[in-house]
Amino acid sequence: MTAVKGRIYLMGIKHSGKSTLGAMLARRLGSKFIDLDEAILALFSRSHHGLVTSVRDVYHALGAEGFHRIEAEAARALTTTPPAAETAQIVALGGGTIENETAWAHLSGSGVFLYLLQDETALYRRIAAAGIPPFLDSADPRGSFHTLFVRRDRLYRQRADCVVDLRERTPGESLAAIIEALER
Known part of the structure; x- marks a missing residue:
């Protein structure tokens, strides 16, 4: 594989594999992995x-507006420290970072953005299995997830440098698809 340098951002809906695949990609490239949720x-x-213990706890503690402020601060802090010149820095963004305009203003132009596309129904099942998150309407979680998926899918596609279709792929196949996308 050709040496990849700079920041590589992985974007996608919650449970699309950003953290898992980001860690795998960092190991493969010998790069640093940063999860924006951990920051x-x-x-x-x-x-x-x-x-x-979770960003869900932070969201509950701060509310939507407070959460967006701290997410933007984490994005700003990330982009003010340049990655090592000799290697890539892999960053998993939060599922909703794409809708946080202040965070996006810090991130935009600071790396390559890959949208990890997953199947909507599979994502909803993964999310619901962990309990309905506060960003979904508890009266109609499936319907509100569909609305969220359509809205964010449009934004991810607009802002991504590349869409990597991971539907029906194993983690190993997904990693190979990401590496192939980076080599293009």
């Missing part, structure tokens, strides 16, 4: 003197 947790813990 948000660290920022929250420092600024609120408390330990939380």
Whole structure:
């Protein structure tokens, strides 16, 4: 594989494989892996003197507006530190980062953006299995997920440098598809 340098951002709906595949890609490339959700947790813990275990906890604690502020701060912090010149830096974005205009303003132009496209029904099943998240309407979670999927899919496609179709693929096949996309 040709040496890949700079930041590679993985975007997609929650449970699309960004963190898992990002870690796999970083290992394969000998690169650093950063999960924006982990950066948000660290920022929250420092600024609120408390330990939380998930971004869902942060969202509950801060509400949507507060969460978007801390997500934008994490994005700003990430992009103010340049990646090592000799290697790539793999970054898994949060599923909703695409809709956070302040965060996107920090990220835009700072790397290559790959949209990890997954099947809508499979994603909903994965999300629902972990409990209905606060960003879905509890009265109609499937319907609100469909609306969210359509809206975000459009944004991901507009802003991605490349769409990587991972539907019906194993993690190994997905990693190979991402590497192939990066080599193009």
